[in-house]
Amino acid sequence: MSARACIVDLQAQGKIDNARAKRFLKMLDEQEAAYAKQYGTTTAAALASRDVVERLEKEAAEARRTKFLQIGQQRAILEGLTKHVAEGGRADQYAIALFDHHERVRGVSSLDNRRAAVRMLAWSKMGAFLRRFERDLLGRARNPADLENLVRSAFGETIDDAGARELAGAWGTTSEYLRRRFNAAGGHIGKLDRWGLPQAHDSLAVRGVPLDAWRAFIAPLLDRERTVDGITGKPFSDAELGDVLAEVYDTIVSDGLNKAKPGQMVGAKVANRRADSRFLHFRDADAWLAYAERFGTGDPWNAIVGHIDGMARDIASMEILGPNPGLTVRWLGDVLRQQVAPSRELAPNARAMMRAADAARETDRMWRMYSGELTRPHNGTTARVFSGIRNWNVTANLGGAFLSAITTDPTFLSITAAYNGLSATRGLMTYAKLLNPADRTHRRIALEAGLVVNDMTSRAERMWREGNAVPFNMHELSRRLADSTMRLSGLASHTEAMKQATGLNFMMGMAKRAGRSFDQLDEPFQRALTRYGIGAAGWDKARATPLFEQAGVRLLRPDEMADDRLATLFLEMIDSETRFATPGESLRAGTMLAMGGRGTFGERGTVPGELLHSMTQYKSYSIIAMMTQWQRIFFGDAPARSRSYYASGLVSLLTIGGLASLVFKAIADGKDPPPLDEKTMARAFIQGGGAGILGDFVNSGVQGQSRTGGGFAGYLAGPTIANVIDPAQRLAFGVPGAIGGDERSNLGREAERLFENNLPGSTLWYARLAARRLWLDRMREAADPQAHASWRRQQQRLRKDYGQAYFWRPGETAPDRAPDFDPLLGGNP
Secondary structure, three states: OOHHHHHHHHHHOOOOOHHHHHHHHHHHHHHHHHHHOOOOHHHHHHHHHHHHHHHHHHHHHHHHHHHHHHHHHHHHHHHHHHHHHHOOOOHHHHHHHOOOOOOOOOOOOOHHHHHHHHHHHHHOOOHHHHHHHOEOOOOOEOOHHHHHHHHHHHOOOOOOOHHHHHHHHHHHHHHHHHHHHHHHOOOOOOOOOOOOOOOOEOHHHHHOOOHHHHHHHHHHHEOOOOOEOOOOOOEOOHHHHHHHHHHHHHHHHOOOHHHOOOOOOOOOOHHHOOHHHHHOOEOOHHHHHHHHHHHEOOOHHHHHHHHHHHHHHHHHHHHHHOOOHHHHHHHHHHHHHHHHOOOOOOOOOHHHHHHHHHHHHHHHHHHHHHHOOOOOOOOHHHHHHHHHHHHHHHHHHOOOHHHHHHHHHHHHHHHHHHHOOOOHHHHHHHHHHHOOOOOOHHHHHHHHOOOOOHHHHOOOOOOEOOOOOOOEOHHHHHHHHHHHHHHHOOHHHHHHHHHHHHHHHHHHHHHHOOOOOHHHOOHHHHHHHHHOOOHHHHHHHHOOOOOEEEOOEEEOOHHHOOOHHHHHHHHHHHHHHHHHHOOOOOHHHHHHHHOOOOOOOOOOOOHHHHHHHHOOOOOHHHHHHHHHHHHHHHHOOOOHHHHHHHHHHHHHHHHHHHHHHHHHHHHHOOEOOOOOOHHHHHHHHHHOOOOHHHHHHHHHHHOOOOOOOOOHHHHHHOHHHHHHHHHHHHHHHOOOOOHHHOOOOOHHHHHHHHHHHOOOOOOOOOOHHHHHHHHHHHHHHHHOOOHHHHHHHHHHHHHHHHOOOEOOOOOOOOOOOOOOOOOOOOOOO
16 A cells, blocks of 8 residues: 555544644655655655655654553552542642642652752753853853853864863753653653754744744754654755744744644643754754844853753653643543542532532643743733833832841741751751852852752843844843842842752751661651652662762762652652742742633733732742641641641741841831830731731731831732822822821822832842932932921831831931830830
8 A cells, every 4th residue: 555545544544633644645745756856756656655654653653652651640640649538638639739749648749849850950960050150140141252162062063171061061961861851751852963052042033034034044054964853863855844944933933822722731742842942953053153143042051041941841741740741631630520520329529529620720720830821921012011010120129028038038947947857057057158158169069969949040031132123122121130139139149048058958967867777767857758759768779879078068969869760759859848948939829829811811911911910929928938838737747746836936936037027127227126015026927927928918907008018909909000009099098007197198209209119229128228318318308398297207107106216317318326226125215
């Protein structure tokens, strides 16, 4: 039977769909036409038939392999879920645990923790890259000339730069590790020698030119002999390459939507990803750099970081959910509903049915959040405008957030360490050493162990785009300003050090226990190993790993374990516990805060959707902290008494930290520390996060002002809308908490306040008092004739409501005295 007849027969039997049949017939015609240039008609037809049949057979074999892996993963999920329910657990909790850690479910790897673990294993092979090319305050990669040398070395050029050659070798090792792991999970990326680097496409730049212009630019830059079909391994013909480049163009400009069938989840079958970017094999480093300059997202940093992040995300999704994660998510929803469906043996249970439906909906949304579909904007321009506004809010408002973090985050780190049997003191000392600018040893050790947090690898867009109507990238400017504010305030370094300290504390604790069998371990650490599916057998294998020792630091590093699966489990444990120790990342909380979705009122990239999303700004920390800590308190594997101590200790320490934060913030604002009374302790409880987001609502409702400085309505609406709501409220109804309750503002005062509240860097904790008194107060005097009267009333309110006074009064160019600590220490002011 000829290949053409075979294709028609397979189509008639339903073994291939119409689209694939049409594709194969087109391929057959193109191959016959190409061979006909060298051979006769009969020979050309035979050779073309051979190629197409070979393609059919290889695709069929690959489909059988991915189907086998898919069925196997779904079977494993079903067996785990059934066992969990048989042991007294709930099916909905198990389903959620597949996506984000759940304390009630032991020994199950989550999608989010797996992604982080794979990412850490990849970065453990490239720690030197981050040390050499970390970004500066302006968002630029350091040592750009060395970065270009790395590109040239990766493409096989002989470079007189030993460091670049070493890093290129590390990159080759890392990319090959990710390729193999991706393929083992169900992907099919072919190996290419001297592959070089992946190319990160700038969709806005590509979208700015027609297909023919983009194709004409990229085609001469490709190595035709090495730009091959991922299935057959053979180079593309001219016609095939033209068609494939057209598909790549459509994928870039549509952000992947061109490959989604109506009603299908975007990115449902992950196994088919990644081969596209690999087959675009550039001729040499100059060709790669030329494309990066015209249509790339920036420098090689973006390409490397983006590849590692993207591969880690896809590998995790396939390892947890199978080669077609979207299909597994829908299947899981059906399983949850079937578990509680009424039958002859099972009476209707409305509560269980509702819980199952809610879990099916939540897991579906978590997958859409993870894959990016939930937050994919309807209109990219609208989304970028609002994202830029939110970045600007960070630049203008969060310069003092460090004063809250430095006093409360150590509590989370300490109590998490104690819960797992680790030394809280060692964790805090490690944190301090990581921040030591004179000795970078601990930071280097952390990077080489794979403890690379997300903020360290933020990707930057190009600041200038040739050919665009608005070539200057305002969105990227706002992002870089926000990032610079976080770094200048110390918050970014603090957060990075906190996360790395928890990871190093675990590895040091593991090294200290390496000489003990599982039965000899302390109970809290045993529970931790069991909680993450490591158990006695895993520990015995892990402790045989040679210890890492450097500069007095002894670690048992997961990346040096012989068993890659075991290393992954240990890093999942470290990542999950780091989220308890330094709240800030949670797939489940992020999904809840995302609100809306495609086709809904809250869809991102629409004005209503972006306004809804803006309402959640600054609230995520409180929500994530509450969700993680209270989950441990209610569902944790420690005895009930231990969990009650955990809860009381957490609230007490956070309140003490909140008091310290109130003192630091008062001094940064030119005020005396508050007196140590019941009202101050209530404020400390709220400031420290003991009451979480509910405390903010109570504070803003009762006192008329939230801890972020606005009224209740402004806090609820978020900082973007608060810039309108709060001034309108003060103009119409007076200043919240004013003496007599009727102090009205005026336009001049509100205009100056609006300027001050949106001035980049104006809230930096170490500079804001001087800037306010020496510059902004002078502006207030010029804009508001009643400025001095307003300041006097402000001082009266401070004394009446909080028992405090100013040591550097508003309107004055110098402080009157030093801060008075006597009220805080129990004396008289």
